[in-house]
Amino acid sequence: MAEPTPSLAPARPPTGPRVWNNPRARAIIYQVLVLGGVIGAAAYLIDNTLTNLAERSIRSGFSFIWHEAGFAISEALIDYQPNHSYVRAFIAGLLNTLKVGLLGIVLVTILGIIIGIARLSTNWLVARLASVYVETFRNVPLLLQLYLWYSLLTEMLPGGRDALSLFTAFYLNKSGLMYPVPVYDGIHPFMIVAFLIGCVGAYAWGRYATRRHEATGVPTPRFWPSVGFVLGLPLVVWLIGGAPTAIDVPQMERFRFVGGWHVSIEFIALLLGLVVYTGAFVAETVRAGILSVSRGQTEAALSLGLRRGLVLRLVLLPQALRVIMPPLTSQYLNLMKNSSLAVAIGYPDLVAVANTTLNQTGQAIEAIAVIMAVYLTISLAISGFMNWYNKRVALVER
Amino acid sequence: MINLAERRAASGPVIQMAGVNKWYGEFHVLKNINLEVRSGERVVVCGPSGSGKSxxxxxxxxxxxHQKGRIVVDGIELIADLKQIDAVRREIGMVFQHFNLFPHMTVLENLTLAPMWVRNTPRKEAEDAAMAYLERVKIPEQAHKFPGQLSGGQQQRVAIARSLCMKPKIMLFDEPTSALDPEMIKEVLDVMIELAQGGMTMICVTHEMGFARTVADSMVFMDGGEIVEKAPPTEFFKNPKSERTKLFLSQILH
Known part of the structure; x- marks a missing residue:
């Protein structure tokens, strides 16, 4: 027997849906409105700016960068004099930013890993100290910490000839750290080449070790042979080059130190501040990553007879890294961008140079555009690299 | 199965626990545990939760x-010596309630990891052996998948195969079916029964009394950190001696 067709409730008289009640039409209307708003606001700002610049007869455009800068930069990695152009000043500032940023990233990684692991230590004192460090330094504003380090260093350290000395080769005073460097020798460039070849060699050795292990079952050592390649090759080249041992040691003369190399107290304070502050965040990231791997993973690996080192390397780290990498990228970016606070303690980074330029030329928009473009480029480069690396260590689970 | 009596007579104890005590802070988890397991013996441990079985x-x-007493496994005493501990662990396979497969490796990599890094087996050989064990637990077709793609029952069978790849003398099972959906319990128990019939020395913590009746040589009942009773299954289920055992059995057998 056929089921009777269920009767529908009487429909409302068809009025035809209104356009703005159609979800798709509504989405398009919203997008058009937002886009129109953005274009309108941008047009207003640009027009307003151009009109104002014209009224005050301020020059615009980037031609000023070729003019003579006329101001000095207290420290630079390239040769820079006040009679050089603005563009050269910008480059000197950029290199100073990169110097503190890249060195900071390396140091913060080491510090963060140590503190992160220390906070998980079963040793009560070690874990407590690490906690105190993290809670103190991540909860005090960075600018304040920079002032603290800078005033600590400049107040506490002796001045001029009374510099603290280590092995009568390293000197630390109010103006900075003086340290010895080898006197340039013709063999040094070859040592750098040897170092690079050693890195390639270490990588090749790693691949060979894996293949040999898979083929014969004998686990092949990686660490010491790699160290041998990376450090040994330059050493051999150095010996072949007659082992030049001349070292340029800073010497105290009547009024100042000569010889050796020098980093300023501003640089030290900035680096210290950035590393100590960001290190607290990195430590938490590392701790979270390790804790994210369940205890059962360690137990399973141990019960298979794997030694603790192998458990860490083969089971724990690969799983912890995928949790650590994305927030670690953010911390690297933070460190790089926070280095712009250098201006507060007088380290001549890009922002400091741009500020001076802005004051001298009045071309605020251009100067700020340069800063923004540079930081954007650096940040995109870092996150690009980290994303690439993250993909490599990312956990494939399904 | 046939030569059980002979096999038992021929071999001495492979696991000896004598006067073992353990505390978590003030809490006395293991109280004077004495247990001997002969080679080839299948022991099922049961008891209420928190009784110290695991x-x-x-x-x-x-x-x-453990903090007091002695544990000797296959002639090696467990003392604070990493070499000795690793040597013992190589001889013992363990299966966990929550499988604990390595999620970042394929099934095959899970199985070959320990043979390659602990036993120094070449990859090809380790993979062949692993495939043979996957056949035994009836999931060779899953070899190249990741653990996250498998059902609970399949994951537990992989975990058993992973332990077997190390060719252990003893297998420990810590509630291997407790985290499984009911329809998957059987496939895991079948593998364990087959293993038992092959003569493996096994200690199983489980509440699967049907399994216990089928394979166990002896039942151990624990309560409050002590071994209350140890007896062959027939005796254990028919005439439990202690009141606590009777109470426990009445609660889990309907």
Missing amino acids: TMIRCINRLEE
Whole structure:
């Protein structure tokens, strides 16, 4: 027997849906409105700016960068004099930013890993100290910490000839750290080449070790042979080059130190501040990553007879890294961008140079555009690299 | 199965626990545990939760440290010596309630990891052996998948195969079916029964009394950190001696 067709409730008289009640039409209307708003606001700002610049007869455009800068930069990695152009000043500032940023990233990684692991230590004192460090330094504003380090260093350290000395080769005073460097020798460039070849060699050795292990079952050592390649090759080249041992040691003369190399107290304070502050965040990231791997993973690996080192390397780290990498990228970016606070303690980074330029030329928009473009480029480069690396260590689970 | 009596007579104890005690702070988890397991013997440990069953078998491969008494496994005493502990762990396979497969490796990589890094087996050989064990647990077609793609029952069978790849003398099972959906329990128990019939020395913490009746040589009942009763299954189920055992059995057997 056929089921009777269920009767529908009487429909409302068809009025035809209104356009703005159609979800798709509504989405398009919203997008058009937002886009129109953005274009309108941008047009207003640009027009307003151009009109104002014209009224005050301020020059615009980037031609000023070729003019003579006329101001000095207290420290630079390239040769820079006040009679050089603005563009050269910008480059000197950029290199100073990169110097503190890249060195900071390396140091913060080491510090963060140590503190992160220390906070998980079963040793009560070690874990407590690490906690105190993290809670103190991540909860005090960075600018304040920079002032603290800078005033600590400049107040506490002796001045001029009374510099603290280590092995009568390293000197630390109010103006900075003086340290010895080898006197340039013709063999040094070859040592750098040897170092690079050693890195390639270490990588090749790693691949060979894996293949040999898979083929014969004998686990092949990686660490010491790699160290041998990376450090040994330059050493051999150095010996072949007659082992030049001349070292340029800073010497105290009547009024100042000569010889050796020098980093300023501003640089030290900035680096210290950035590393100590960001290190607290990195430590938490590392701790979270390790804790994210369940205890059962360690137990399973141990019960298979794997030694603790192998458990860490083969089971724990690969799983912890995928949790650590994305927030670690953010911390690297933070460190790089926070280095712009250098201006507060007088380290001549890009922002400091741009500020001076802005004051001298009045071309605020251009100067700020340069800063923004540079930081954007650096940040995109870092996150690009980290994303690439993250993909490599990312956990494939399904 | 046939030569059980002979096999038992021929071999001495492979696991000896004598006067083992353990505390978590003030809490006395294991109280004077004495247990001997002969080679080829299948022991099923049961008891209410919190009675120390898991802790006891975890002491046997030193995932937990005992504070008093002696544990000797296959002639090696478990003392604070990493070499000795690793040697014991190589001889003991362990299967966990939550499988604990390595999620970042394929099934095959899970199985070959320990043979390659602990036994120094070449990859090809380790993979062939692993495939043979996957056949035994009836999932060779899953070899190249990741654990996350498998059902609970399949994951537990992979975990058993992973332990077997190390060719252990003893297998410990810590509630291997407790985290499984009911329809998957059988496939895991079948594998365990087959293993038992092959003569493996086994200690199982489980509440699967049907399994216990089928394979166990002896039942151990624990309560409050002590071994209350140890008896062959027929006796254990028919005439439990202690009141606590009777109460426990009345609660789990309907």
